[in-house]
Amino acid sequence: MASQQQSGPLSDADIYALQEWIAETAVGFCLYGIYATFSFIAIYFLLTRHGGDATKKARLVLLTVIIFMFINSTSLVILDLEYILVQIPLGSFNPPDIQKTTKILGNIKISGNFLERLNFLINDGIVVWRAWILFPRNWRIKLLLGFCLLACGVCNVFDAASGAVNVLKNYQAVGAGTKEFLVLTLPLLVTNIVATFLIGYKALKHRQDISHNLSTSSSGASRITMVQKILSLLVESGSIYISFWIAATFLTGFADSSKLSFQVFIASALPFLSGLYPVLIILLVALENTKDRSNEADLSLSQSIHFATRVHLSAAAETVSTTSEAESPADSVGNPRIYNQPKEDV
Template sequence: MSAVSPAAAQAGYSAINVTTYETEFSSLLYGIYATLAFAAMWIVVRRGVTNGRALMLSILAIMFSASTVSFVLGCITNVWQAQMIFFPEVATPQFIHRFYLVDTAGLVFVRLNYILSDLIVVWRAWVIWGRSPRVLALVSFFMLGTIGEYSNMEFIASEATDAGLTLSQLFNDNTSSNNLGPIKGGERAMILVLPTLATNLVSMFLITLKAWYHRKVIKTDFGEGNVSSRAMVVLTWVVESAVIYCVLWILYIFAFFELFTDVGLNIFDGCMVQFSGIYPTAIIVLVALNRSECDRYSSVIDESLKFASVPIDSGMTHPDTTTAESAHGL
């Protein structure tokens, strides 16, 4: 058995400490996501499977499956990393190659989850705007940028290689705790995250604009009555959740510029895939819980939108109804 230098041993313990925190937070978020995912899929099935709902159900199932696979593969690579740290003799070329393959596979499923999450967000914004062709063209432009970046397999492979190279550093005397974990340069983080952040910011702006417009119409016809507060509930939830999700992505970018410690960065790195699944799935559940209340006022609000003095695009539908439809994949 080959000996490990004191510096490498200390770095190894630090690495295990970092991955332990990452696994704990990822496990907590995965449990929350699993609960929401099964609830959302049950809601979609319970409402009857149409073509749109079948597509939404498929996306939800694929997202949860991708998240599950990435979570399991992440746990496997953490165990293998610990083996190579404390038992250097297992770090054969074949073992390291297998580590690279598993790590790369995990990254592929993570990227798939990001793309599907953005797809649901874009779909929701498009439906809320009455399936407007101009809105579809705008959000599709940003969505294609996200797909193009995340489907860059050479970039994904380089990420896995960089993560693997940090393992070999653990067996050098010059290893320090600052070299640990999947820490990449800020420039790489910007390239990776900006497309999905831009997609979500544009979608959030469109939904916020629709919420503002809807509130303006309701205030014009009904003043500050109870109907307005009821009608705005769903759109308010969608906007607020979008703001929180975008803030998480911004913090994730800043984390690569040493905003947090190594532990914080690794936790963010391991948890963002769960956040990307929780965000659109939670909206589906929240909309379903509130839909019965909103439907009580749908006929009144439809009339207000139809006869409002402010010009309305004939292709648009009632915001509360379309918000619920977008969440359920109608």
């Protein structure tokens, strides 16, 4: 009778792999669920809103970008899950072909790295576009933003290619390495800082212009316009998003890439946070528009209903009576008016 194989306790490497898989799967699917929910709501808002041709084109572009990023993020979460499922049989008593499995794992990781970088690049393109349209005639600002976006694109491609080379050597490699990952994080961080600073500058100038133009009106000077709200929203949300990239840069430069916190934040959280950021901006701006329209409707309704007092009614009646006495019958059918001339003394 053949002796049965005995299963001993898991090794430290196996325990760490299980912890990493559980943490990455939990964080990734949690953020993906939130991202998918807000994406569908944003798509609904973009499809139901109405406007002119200019806003229609902008909505169409945003709708296309959101759908593309959602498909990209869905593919990314599927690849992450497949990467785990393919590795599990390697720890069995009868593992599959090691060489074939290693090749599959390498291809999955390379594809995931490219999809992550694509999410980062698209999101930075949206951020740059928001700052770009605020300076339509300033070619220096456009040149600066274009250079930042070009640098992000080149560094994204370089980081993905370097990561692919490392993964082909060892499928368990973490992208392009810790220090080389700074090639990706630093340009993205600088681009977001520049774009957010320009939006903040435009918001400050707009606030100063509004305050100057409405300085003579005590009621209008304290009122915050819808443009101010949207610009402030872009600055605040951009600052929060920058904090994530500061954390990513800090972890990349000083943290150990083998630490679980690095793996979870860089591999699982950051790609979905990049996709979630523009979707939340669209929803918040849409909610501000809805709120302002509701306030304007209430204001116009309250201002359009006025009841005349008895004194006003009496004055109006006297005016109508005087006018009707001064006009001849011919005036009622459209002939030129003939006013009663004063009688001369005989």
